Amino acid sequence: MEIDPLIFRLSIFILSIFVGYYVVWSVTPSLHTPLMSVTNAISSVIIVGAIIAGLSGNSDSVFNTSSIFGFLAIALAAINIFGGFLVTQRMLAMYKKKKKEKK
C-alpha cells in the first residue's frame, strides 16, 4: 500500500518545527525584534497561494469572486514582504554601524 503524500508533508512540518526550535533558541536576545519582523516577512510566502488564486480566472474574465480575494491577498502579502524585509534590513544596518564606529 502506498503512503499518502499527506504523511510526507506532515513529516516535513514536524521536522521543520524542530529545526525552528533549535534555530530560534540560538538567536541572540538583542536581535529578537528583527527576528519578529523577518519571520513576518517570510510567513508572507503565503503569497504563492494568493498568486495561484489570482491567476485562477480564465482569459475572458480575469476577475471573479475567487480571484479578487486572491488579488487582495497578493497586495496584503506584498506589503508584508517588502515592509518586513526592508524594516529588518534597516534595523540590522543600525547594529552594524555601531560596531564600526567602536573600532
Added chain:
Amino acid sequence: MISANLSAIFYLVSGVLFILALRGLSSPETSRQGNFFGILGMIIAVTVTFLSTGNFSSGFVYVLIFILVGGSIGAFIAYRIPMTAMPELVAGFHSLVGLAAVFVAISAFLNPEAFNLGKPGSIKLGSLIEMSIGAAVGAITFSGSVIAFLKLQGIMSGSPITFKGQHPLNAVILISIIVLIYLLCSTQSSNLFWILLAVSFLIGFLLIIPIGGADMPVVISMLNSYSGWAAAGIGFTLENTALIITGALVGSSGAILSYIMCKGMNRSFFNVILGGFGATDEKSSSSSKEQRPVKSGNADDAAFLMKNASSVIIVPGYGMAVAQAQHALREMVDTLKKNDIKVSYAIHPVAGRMPGHMNVLLAEANVPYDEVFELEEINNDFANADVAFVIGANDVTNPVAKTDPQSPIYGMPVLDVEKCKSVLFVKRSLSPGYAGIDNDLFYKENTLMLFADAKKMTEDITKNL
C-alpha cells in the same frame, strides 16, 4: 511551465533559505547575510509559482500590479516608521498575514479547481480540514493583531478590559469553532464557512481585549506564532513545501519568544492569556505607600553623582521609548565616557513592548551592541557599580520580587539595581508601575528620585556634567 517535481524542489530550496535567514540572526555580524537569504528565498518562491502556473495572460499583469502596489506601500512604511513604533508595526504586519491567509482560504473554498482540490461542494476532505483550520487561525491572528495594534498605538486603552463571564464565553466560542469545522467538513456548506470565519474573528478580538499593555510582548509573540500556524495550514491545503516549512519555523519562533517573555515575568502562559493582570490590588498599594519618605533631586545632583562615579549601569525601560529619550541618553553616555567613566546597559527580557525592543532603540541611537547586556550577563555587576541610572523602567527593578512572597511579581527575575552604591531613578511621579505595586526601590536610602520627563532630565544632566 515547469514540472510539479521541479517546482517542489525549488520550494524546498526557498524553505531552506528561510531557515538560513533565521540562523543568521544568531549574531549581528551574520544577520544581514541572513536577511539576504530570506529575500532570495522569497524571490525563488514567487518566480517558481509564476513558472509553474505558466499563465502569462492579462491576469499576470494584474498580479504584478498588485505586488507593486502592496510592495510600495510596504516599502514606504518600512522607511518611514520610527523605531519606537516597532511593536505597532509588527502587530500590524501580523494582522496582514492573518488576513491574507483568510483570503487565500476563501479563494480556495470558492474555486477549489484552481488548486486541484476538487469541485465546489465536494472539496477533498483533508484539504477542507486544512483549509478551515488555516482560515480560522488566520482570522484569529487578524482580529487579535488589530486589537494589539490599537492598544499599542494608544487608540484603545492599554488597560485590561474584563467583564463577567468572559472566560466561559471564550471557552464556548472556542468549542463552537471546533464543532463548526466538523460540521463544515461533513456538509461542505458555504454558509458554515462564513459563520466559521465570523466566529473566528470574534474570538480573536475577545482573546486580546483582557490583556494589558505591559503583557504585549507575550501577545505579539503569540500572534507571531499564530500567523505561522495559519500559513502552515494554508501550506498543507496548497501542498506547498515552502509554506509548510515557513509556517512551522514562524510558529515555533513565536512560541519560543512567548515562552521567554513569560519566563521574564515569572508567569505562566495561561496566566497572561487569561488577562486582567494589574487591574486589581489598587487598594492595597495605595494605602501602604502614603507616608514613606523619598529623596528627590534635580539634574545637578544627578550629574554630580555620576561625575564622581567610576562605573555606571543604565537600565532602560518602556518609559524611555515613550519619551523618545534614547538619543539624549546616548549623548549623556558619550559625555560620561569622555570623563573615563565605564558605562554599560542592562536590559531586562520584558523591558519595552516587544522582545528586543530596547536593543533596537539603543542600536538606533548608535549604542554599540557590545555595551548592552542581558539580565543574566550583568546582574552580578550591579554590586560593583557606583551608579545605576533607571530610565523608564520600574517593575523590572523592584526588589519586592525577591523578598515578598505575597507580591504579585514575586519570583520574577529582576535587575539587582538596589545593590548599586546609588540609584538614580528617572520617573514622572511616584505612581506604581504596570503590575500595580509599589516599588520599594523608591524609598531606599541610596535612591535619588528624579521627577521629570525622561528626555528632558537626561538632557539637563548632560548640560550639568
